[in-house]
Amino acid sequence: MRCLIIAEHDGQNLNTATARAVAAASQLGVEAIDVAVLAHGGQALAEQAAILEGVSQVLLLDREENAHPLAAVLAPQIAALAEGYSHLFMPSTTFGKDVLPRVAALMGLPQISDLMTVKGPHHFERPVYAGNAIIELQCPPEQPVLATVRTASFKPVGTGDAAPIETRALEIDLPGHTRFVALEADAGDRPDLQSAERVVSGGRGLGSEENFRLVEQLADKLHAAVGASRAAVDAGYAPNDLQVGQTGKIIAPELYIALGISGAIQHLTGIKDAGTIVAINKDPDAPIFEVADLGLVGDLFEIVPQLLEKLD
Amino acid sequence: MKILVALKRVVDYNVRIQVKPDGSGVAVEGAKMSINPFDEIALEEALRLKEADKAEEVIVVSIGPEAAQQQLRTGLAMGADRAILVQSDEAVSPLHAARILHTLVQAEQPGLVLLGKQAIDDDSNQTGQMLAALWGRPQATFASKVALEGETATVTREVDAGLETIAVDLPAVITSDLRLNEPRFVKLPDIMKAKRKPLDIRPLEELGVTPPPACQIVRWRAPEPRQAGHKVETVDELLTALKERGVL
Amino acid sequence: MSEREQMQFQTLIVGAGPAGLACAIRLKQLDPEQEICVIEKAAVPGGHTLSGAVIEPGPLDALLPHWREQYPGICVPAQRDEFRLLNARGSRKLPLPPGMKNHGNFIVSLGNLVAWMAEQAEALGVELFPGFPGSEVLFDESGQRVTGVRIGDMGLNADGSPGPNYTEGMDLLAETTIFAEGCRGHLGKQLIRHFRLDADSQPQTYGIGMKELWQLPEQRLEAGHILHTIGWPLPGDTYGGSFVYALDDNRLAIGFVVGLDYADPCLEPFELFQQFKHHPEIRPLLEGGEILSTGARALVEGGWQSLPRMDMPGALLIGDDAGTLNVPKIKGTHMAMQSGMLAAEHLHEQQQTTGYHQRFLASAAGKELHRVRNIRPGFHKGLWPGMANAALETLLGGRTPWTLHNHADHEQLHPLAGQPCNTQHPARSLPPRDRLASVYFAATEHEESQPVHLKVADTELCINQCREQYANPCTRFCPAGVYEMVEDEQGLRLQINAANCVHCKTCDIKDPYQNIHWTAPEGGSGPNYQNL
Incomplete structure (x- = not known):
């Protein structure tokens, strides 16, 4: 064989x-x-x-x-x-x-x-x-x-x-009915959420649209795409097209970092095939910890700035 | 020009999929059935081409049980002109489906065949490509934009590397991706009109298509649930663990 | 505003449930030429239907005699009835009230049954349109006659402006419009107010029913076993109880009903259901099994004295849209079907709606409702007085010379007695872990970009008065976690997670200020119940 x-x-x-x-x-x-x-x-x-x-x-x-x-x-x-x-x-x-x-x-x-x-x-x-x-x-x-x-x-x-x-050289006639025209690589500063290898997502724990910038900062540091939970989208912290989960995007990045996301089953179905899930949340009983490969219980407003600093 | 659109009847994407306890399949009893969403997008594209005077007739085709007439009727209500059901109570493999569609293509001689990139039940993503091969015609998969000009279709494809544009001579097979369009809502009077549009039912046996060899499904199972990992105490520990896993 | 597209039918039926479909089928049987249109908000018939359900087959035998041979859905003949009073540690067997003897009845999935009835109706030539909700009632110029129903728009943006795929809902006009939306139909509610149909009846009362379908390990169930319980974990002053029905293929339907006339604003019906499942005699039944589907739906409990007038110019109100459920039997399907068939017969014979209400009251179904009229209100004073009253009423066959009163559910909440609600619940191990997890099994879906279909008239009321007086009971009575009070940097606000809604209508009923109005979302939105 x-x-x-x-x-x-x-x-x-x-x-x-x-x-x-x-x-x-x-x-x-x-x-x-x-x-x-x-x-x-x-x-x-x-x-x-x-x-x-x-x-x-x-x-x-x-x-x-x-x-x-x-x-x-x-x-x-x-x-x-x-x-x-x-x-x-x-x-x-x-x-x-x-x-x-x-x-x-x-x-x-x-x-x-x-x-x-x-x-x-x-x-x-x-x-x-x-x-x-x-x-x-x-x-x-x-x-x-x-x-x-x-x-x-x-x-x-x-x-x-x-x-x-x-x-090898093969004696085969190849068709001319299909022609390449152009390839346009992904534009924009951040990778596309659907196909990104790394994703940083924020939930209601961020507390405001302003604070949601923390998610973006960490994402940029990691060359990651930005995602959001439905709660964050509903609260207006993030636009609709960033929503990850059952009614949003189903993604499978190699690294998924969830910031202030409790981890409702509707969100988890969107990331079930992710490689490594990291959860940062102040509630130790949040369901996200039941699926996270690495969990850190604590205040994301202290943790994320530290992460940003140490990733420099 | 005629456009042929293939519509598969599938368990609706909102239905929670449950593997039967005996591993013989998924429990679909009482489940809502729909047109495969990617096929619905393909049909919408065909209808838009017809409305832009690029095509004269849109034919919807399904291979499936008698009940797949519902999905074809929905296709007719969306605006297709006529429908063909190749009736088969057994599920057909992608290659088998491609051979059946090829038979219909030879009879109907469409200028374009549009179908979804994949069905959301078996997730195969094969039938369009296989049909193109059997037909000896070009394929443009993962289409997010289609422009017809004369005898050529210029298609933008959503590939892993970005957006690729190719030009294909007609007739051709195009498979739709999610972002190609947003299908229209069906209107109530159109549903009534659809009941009077032609729907031709052909038993699979009468088509004379030989089923190709196939792999057998031995068992179905549910995916393993994710297990909880471990908790770290500090940012440093987190970074170390991420590096160990090779994700940083 | 441009003129909407219109279509005209002889008869328009709103709602493809047991009442609406029985009516449509009967009409076609009486007059095959008649044009009948049935609209339904669920994407497929039965998709929003939820019931226990043990049904009496009589009306179905009369309507579709071949059903016993041909009906393919879940259908298990009742075998053994059991009625128990629970306390926290154990239970006591109670004598079976006559209404709860189920010999000859069937345990079905009402969703399955409705789907099959819909096929029968279509085969008879009924025009059936699932995925099309009625958004408002149409009246003639005088406002005194119903002329039809407007269908909801599709493709609106969240702010109500037309989106790229906007499709205007058309006007369906009919000589007679029959409203069969089930409990607390939003158009029925509009009609009752418009025509003051409840002027001579008592306030309607309701319950909230929650249900789960489980797949259990082999050999645990005795198919056809029917268990009902009362008592724990309900407080003594709160009406309700459980149903536990053993189906075939190791499947179990388990559910819980809480009367919505409860007084404690801190009460959480969903939590009571989950606690019930952890009773020492119930939990071993479920452990190791898995949930197949879940759902919730309000049910009508007002009975005979709360029945509004069911006829009005141009329209009828049938089934639980009016409130024909028999509470002591905990059965509504046979009543709803009878009211639908009777409506068809009445229209066929009389060619008018007038007289239907009297005809229903005089019918076997109406008499059945009259006989048991005092049983449910007897429980308003608590479980034990209710049981004593029920025994008396049963003994006399409802021939007591009085009729007990009903009270509007939304007026029953007592203001908080100074303390906040206790949000600590006893630990539980069985799924679902919370309401969001439960909604997941209801497979509910609403296109996210559409306007919020739960209209809260005054959100300031939520933040101030309601919070102080009742600690926002909507955050607790909704079984789907639609309502949340969220405090973030924007301050305290009511968050409406409309996409979770399972269309149970509890919020529309129980909100103490009647500040919440349930309206129909985009067609096809809502739960996708499977075998409920």
């Missing part, structure tokens, strides 16, 4: 999601994990992929059409590359979600989205209903497994010795 992983990159750097997909593949018990880099001028990218721990070989498909990640262009190449592999993984990012189903349809195979647990080479788990239920899947062993890997479920592998890089 051999697993092929399609690397995700921006032309210069490999995305960490690739290393997470390698981590998932490492649990399969396969003989080889190969990484394919589809790029234009991708030698440096291939070298980054080659040092990922556990990678056996890197396949480089260097081609002008691969300058931008267009599913219609990449999918036929990947389908051809996947020949002979028992597993084909891509990260469950917008890139993997766009490309892999197209590959799967070309190959006439089903695909697993958001693979979160490897229980065996053909035995997996994935979330459904926005993570409110988990299904266990058994796939037919005689056919290749295609899956996007839920990035939050796997820690990226480290780096080690470089694996060999093989340049």
